[in-house]
Amino acid sequence: MSNPAATPTAETAPDATLLEDFATLSAFGATSGGGVDRQAATAADAEQRAWLHRWLTARGAEVRYDGVGNQFGLFTVVPGAPYVLTGSHLDSQPLGGRYDGAYGVLASAHAAYRAVSRYGASGTAPKYNVAVVNWFNEEGCRFKPSMMGSSVFTGKLPVDTALATTDPAGTTVEAALRKIGTIGDYAGPDVAAYAEIHIEQGRELENEGVTIGLVDSTWAARKFQVVVRGEQSHTGSTVMADRRDALFGASLLVVAVRELAEQSKDFPLHTSVSEMSIEPNSPVVVAREVRMHVDLRSPDEEFLAAAAARLAESVPGIEERASVSVELVQTHGWGVAPFPAAGVRLAARAADELGLSRRPMMTIAGHDSVNMKDVAPSIMMFVPSVEGISHNEGEATDDLDISRGTDLLTEVVDRLMSGALDTEAR
Structure with missing residues (x-):
């Protein structure tokens, strides 16, 4: 059920429920400096994964894990249909910020649940299902390389190579994942499209007073x-x-x-x-x-x-x-690589209908979407970072920007579930 008549959200108050969930998530691995330290497959990572597992299952999703610890929350509305996949990562840098990655996962969970609820309320069925993903070891600090989970999922890194990778103490990825109990045999969903939202980690949006960055290519x-x-x-x-x-x-x-x-x-x-x-x-x-x-x-x-x-x-x-x-x-x-232009146009229209200012931009940082765009139509969006601070305990994004970004992701996911990108691509 695409929602072309979405209610503008540019001047609405922040979503209290979303912010409450974000506060809960930010307590896992919290540091005295206001950030988080929850590197991949540590105790803090295990705690936040368990919380996300409970959050998703409480709302009707089935949670499964693949062979490298990627966590999937599957909302199956149309049995047998592929999935729109949306997410980011929950792991952090040492003494990192609360927003990097974690915001994208939580926004995806809320957006997916909202979209599924819309279809349920309308009595109509989408073309595609939706799934939320928490990619394993995006940060690459405890285990190298970065974006490990999405690299395995997209076939760029052999799973055996990833599992045999060791941290500085000599612990393998496989041993670490088995210790926290989040390694499985799920092959992963059949992906129709991918959407990710993230903090910018720079200051272009803030400097220009723009709410949304639409990523059209990578550095x-x-x-x-x-x-x-x-x-x-x-x-x-x-x-x-x-x-x-x-x-x-x-x-x-x-x-x-x-x-x-x-x-x-x-x-x-x-x-x-x-x-x-x-x-x-x-x-x-x-x-x-x-x-x-x-x-x-x-x-x-x-x-x-x-x-x-x-x-x-x-x-x-x-x-x-x-x-x-x-x-x-x-x-x-x-390398420098474009994101599909059709996805950028789809997200731009959704932003316009919500009354959100937006601009195209490149991503300097690597994200899981950089891998996913090579195997599925992918959309990447940014919300502003206060003073461009990232990988730092002082990392911040305004509550209203968090809510606006989640509203936009909801509209994007809704449209992707309806198959709108299939039409756009033609």
Whole structure:
């Protein structure tokens, strides 16, 4: 039952029920700084998964888990029909924000239930069913790579490879999932379309006073694992000329990565070095090895490739200056890729009918929708982030924006269930 005459929501009050559920969800893994710490397959993740399981089943959904821990809440209105899938992820970064991912899952749960209730009240049947998904390990902090659950679901990452992946303590994904009891044998639903809503994690929408971002394409990204090897020695007595300081070499590489962005003029380039481990990490020992992660992103693939080449070209000089060896290996990445234009148009019309301002935009961050768009018609939407803060305990989005985004997602899900995107695509 598509709802072309949707009541405008631009000036309505926030949805109290939605906000109450969000407050409950935010209590799992809550930190003293106002954020959350619930990395994939930890105790806090188990608690929030159990809460979502109860929420969904209480409203008539069947909850199932696939072989890599993706959590699906299936609202089956038309037995045998494919599903409109909507969701995001509940796992967080260490000392992360309450909104990243979690808002999208909760908004999807509310939107799916609202849409199903509409059909029930009208006595009509949609073309497609709807399912809510909580993707496993989107953040990629405890287990690498990021977007793991959706990568397995879309066939981009073998399930055996994902399950064998270990965290820094040596625990495998499979062992962690079995410990919290959310691994199953469900193959996943037959997906007719996918919809995801997320906080922007930037400040374009806030700066422009726009309520909704309609994602029409992705930035490209390249991620690297770097190992710098030197030689362990005494910090005091070792002659400076004899030192092979891995941390010194790593520091030079950190500077080189930052300078790539500072020197880029033709296109935007975002660069970062994160997650560093040092051996032996003693106050009186010159480091023998440093491992770290390098992240490069740009809206232009050729420019990004050139930046990666410049980084590689800087390695020999760093090796010579620090008397170390540097291993730079690309672990994964993705290119600039469009989201289906038909989905952008569908979401734009729904936003207009609700009286919500909107604009097209690219996504710089990776999301599960970046994987899903390659296997099903997909729609990605953003709501504003206060001051663009993300992956930080201070992350925030206004209550009214949370409600408006959920209203829009409801309309989008309703239309997708009716098969509107099938017509639009033609």
